[in-house]
Amino acid sequence: MEGAPPVPPPQQAPVRAELTADQRPTTAEDIKGLRRWVIVAGVWAVAATALAVIALLKPAQTQDPETAAAATRSVNRVQDRLDERFDQLEGRVGRLPQSSDLQRLGDRVQRMESRSGQAAGDAKAARDSIGKLQDRVQKVERAQERQSRSARSGSGGSGGGDSTSPQSSGGQPQN
Secondary structure, three states: OOOOOOOOOOOOOOOOOOOOOOOOOOOHHHHHHHHHHHHHHHHHHHHHHHHHHHHHHHHHHOOOHHHHHHHHHHHHHHHHHHHHHHHHHHHHHHHOOOHHHHHHHHHHHHHHHHHHHHHHHHHHHHHHHHHHHHHHHHHHHHHHHHHHHHHHHHHHHHOOOOOOOHHHHOOOOOO
């Protein structure tokens, strides 16, 4: 073995360290949670803006009563609209599926996938059985046709039976 090239040492597979929370891929549940918090933050931002407008309009009330009344009505309308939107958003967030609902749906999908695999296997087995039955039916039909030909030829002239007919083997077709 003088001329053989040196064999490199076997390479070890890299060790996979567990991923930290920042390195994990984002899941659908993470996105839904983020969406809920964005909605909440948006509602708070709108509410804070409304409060800022009210605070800015308070000093104006001391200057002109008509302008102050118009501003108050405007602020009240904005507040009412914000309340309605907040209620709508709260309702939408409440109707979002919970993680337990998603887990149940995932389990159900897995069961259906398993059942569909079983059904595919059963269908293949049924196709194979049907193919075998069709082959057997064809063999029986061929044997029956040979038998009827030999019976016709036997009654028409020679008077004797054909020794290779299916009847000579007990009436069963040869496989």
